[in-house]
Amino acid sequence: MTHNSILVSILTVWMGATAFAADAVFDVRDFGARADGTTLCTEAIQKAMDACAAAGGGTVALAGGKFLSGTIYMRSHVTLRVEAGATLLGSKNIADYPRNIPALRSYTDKYVEQSLIAGENLEYIGITGRGVIDGQGESFKHEGRKPTDIDRDRPYLIRLVNCRDVLVENVRLQHSAMWMEHYLGCERVTIRGIHVWNFGNANNDGLDLDGCKDCTVSQCVFESDDDGITLKSTFERPCDSITVSDCVARSHCNAIKMGTESNGGFKNITIANCVVTSPTNTNTFYGRSRGMGGVALELVDGGKLERIAISNITIHGVNVPLFLRLGDRARPFKEGMAPPPTGTFRDVVINNIVATGVGKVGCSITGLPGHVIENVSLSNIALTFEGGGEAALAQKKVQDYPKRYPEGMMFGDLPAYGLYCRHVKGLRFSNIQLRTTDADLRHAMVFDDVENLAVDGFDASFWPGGAAMLSLVQVRDAFIRGCQPRAKDGVFLNLAGDKSRNIALTANDLSGAGKATDVAPDAPKDALVLK
Numbered sequence: 001m002t003h004n005s006i007l008v009s010i011l012t013v014w015m016g017a018t019a020f021a022a023d024a025v026f027d028v029r030d031f032g033a034r035a036d037g038t039t040l041c042t043e044a045i046q047k048a049m050d051a052c053a054a055a056g057g058g059t060v061a062l063a064g065g066k067f068l069s070g071t072i073y074m075r076s077h078v079t080l081r082v083e084a085g086a087t088l089l090g091s092k093n094i095a096d097y098p099r100n101i102p103a104l105r106s107y108t109d110k111y112v113e114q115s116l117i118a119g120e121n122l123e124y125i126g127i128t129g130r131g132v133i134d135g136q137g138e139s140f141k142h143e144g145r146k147p148t149d150i151d152r153d154r155p156y157l158i159r160l161v162n163c164r165d166v167l168v169e170n171v172r173l174q175h176s177a178m179w180m181e182h183y184l185g186c187e188r189v190t191i192r193g194i195h196v197w198n199f200g201n202a203n204n205d206g207l208d209l210d211g212c213k214d215c216t217v218s219q220c221v222f223e224s225d226d227d228g229i230t231l232k233s234t235f236e237r238p239c240d241s242i243t244v245s246d247c248v249a250r251s252h253c254n255a256i257k258m259g260t261e262s263n264g265g266f267k268n269i270t271i272a273n274c275v276v277t278s279p280t281n282t283n284t285f286y287g288r289s290r291g292m293g294g295v296a297l298e299l300v301d302g303g304k305l306e307r308i309a310i311s312n313i314t315i316h317g318v319n320v321p322l323f324l325r326l327g328d329r330a331r332p333f334k335e336g337m338a339p340p341p342t343g344t345f346r347d348v349v350i351n352n353i354v355a356t357g358v359g360k361v362g363c364s365i366t367g368l369p370g371h372v373i374e375n376v377s378l379s380n381i382a383l384t385f386e387g388g389g390e391a392a393l394a395q396k397k398v399q400d401y402p403k404r405y406p407e408g409m410m411f412g413d414l415p416a417y418g419l420y421c422r423h424v425k426g427l428r429f430s431n432i433q434l435r436t437t438d439a440d441l442r443h444a445m446v447f448d449d450v451e452n453l454a455v456d457g458f459d460a461s462f463w464p465g466g467a468a469m470l471s472l473v474q475v476r477d478a479f480i481r482g483c484q485p486r487a488k489d490g491v492f493l494n495l496a497g498d499k500s501r502n503i504a505l506t507a508n509d510l511s512g513a514g515k516a517t518d519v520a521p522d523a524p525k526d527a528l529v530l531k
Helices: 003-018 042-054 391-395
Strands: 025-027 036-040 058-062 066-069 078-082 087-090 115-120 123-128 132-134 156-161 164-169 172-174 181-184 187-192 195-198 207-210 213-218 221-224 229-233 239-245 248-251 254-262 266-277 293-299 304-316 320-326 344-358 363-366 373-385 416-436 443-460 470-473 476-481 487-496 501-506 513-519 528-530
Touching: 025 042, 042 058, 042 066, 042 078, 207 213, 207 239, 229 239, 229 266, 248 254, 254 266, 254 304, 266 293, 293 304, 293 344, 320 344, 320 373, 363 373, 513 528
Parallel strands: 025 058, 036 066, 058 078, 066 087, 078 123, 087 132, 115 156, 123 164, 132 172, 156 181, 164 187, 172 195, 181 207, 187 213, 195 221, 207 229, 213 239, 221 248, 229 254, 239 266, 248 266, 254 293, 266 304, 293 320, 304 344, 320 363, 344 373, 363 416, 373 416, 416 443, 443 470, 443 476, 470 487, 476 501, 487 513, 501 528
Antiparallel strands: none
């Protein structure tokens, strides 16, 4: 045995089952596959996959052309590698996608699921290479249904259920008929360096991690008509210990999103160093040419959202850059189950966010009466909105809409052009800069039914004739400092509400405001203290 052979043997023993692919390579052409893009190669590819698994694992390789296929079932210890210059084409015939009912069922699994690449209860599997996997999804029509309907005659591109130690790396994934990738109840998923292009059909999400644990997503580009990077929990398992970093997300809907399905909840999530823009592709199925949202955290079907850290995100050209929502749609994950109780939403830190060219609506952080969002901190935030809000919008009465589908635009244009916050306890703002390109006569920020509020270093545009920069309604225990408003003919802070109390303004330079404060008759006389 040569020295190199001995070294390889030692490394193989040391790595053990952690290797995604052994040395053995199975070329699908050796099993009868033809790389002409027209011959159906499902059987040949599956034979190669099964032979590789029977040999103890390795790599199934597609090289040298286009391979047309229906559903391919992954096997443990096998990597599917699509080489540079090769394409795996999904068949345009729905009969080539068998209907499967996974043992691990989410609420959607009252339907059967179909996908080009499928697997369940597997370990140590990979989908890699510098080639292309194309679902040809435009061939599967969304036959007259509403855009929100889920059509089960449209296959996913990749759907893996209850799998462990999964690597998806470097491939280009495009044109799925449904979600591009759905990882349901999986653990230790690594998604790295892929490019997703998903336009042309309904429900064209870029990535869905659903009830998954210990996953990393990095160095990827996601471009999609529907939501881009999406975390869901459509059954009782939470999304837990997920890291998303160094990605680009372009979506006609929400670029980075948790929800809407939240039965299991979300915990221990980090999202960092990402770029969000609207897609360059203006072909929309039901999104908007300008993306609906940048970062959206939506807990509406029960569950717990907690310990979320989001940092270093640049956003350009979407409607609503930040949207945090605790609602009560209360949809159970299985038919016949009782609706889940209202969830809990707490311990979220968001910092270093820069957004420009965003819409008129405004951002929002909203819970429900008796079910408040708790402990949210935002720091080093710079947002530039398009403006255009009329003075009457500052007086708009916003409904709670507990059952409404959550979306950043669900309330319409808000009373604040910047941030509208209601039903929140424990809210911290530090170094917040809000600007509008055109004149906007709304408040910069509104706080309604907020307890334990701190605003430190707030800087915002003020236009002549505009409403007070800050509006506080039924706010308890607030501390506002380090502000230097430039509102020569305006009011810095308006206070209202008979439950308002203990509002302290200290270490501010209010000389640039025409009037420091305006206290409504219904507010207690001693509620506001200037120091």
